[in-house]
Amino acid sequence: MAEYRLGSSPAVRTPGLVAWAINGYAFEDDRPTLLHIIKTAWPHLPDDAIHQLLSGAVPYTVEDETVIFSVED
Secondary structure, three states: OEEEEEOOOOOOOHHHHHHHHHHHOOOHHHHHHHHHHHHHHOOOOOHHHHHHHHHOOOOEEEEOOEEEEEEOO
16 A cells, blocks of 8 residues: 655645546546646645545545545555
8 A cells, every 4th residue: 555645735735636637527528637737736645545535435534734635556
């Protein structure tokens, strides 16, 4: 199982960005754009991991300003 930790920066508060993207991911037409936004912010993330996070297939937690989630390898 791979664990990902998405940290915040002065420009982006990760928990808010992820919550916004999850909400928008409900609209199928918006999915490619939201996937691209998250991929641009965290290029090390595999597309499948992003999809699982944004679709709600895996839970995530927030530690301070960091989003943490795990996906199957």
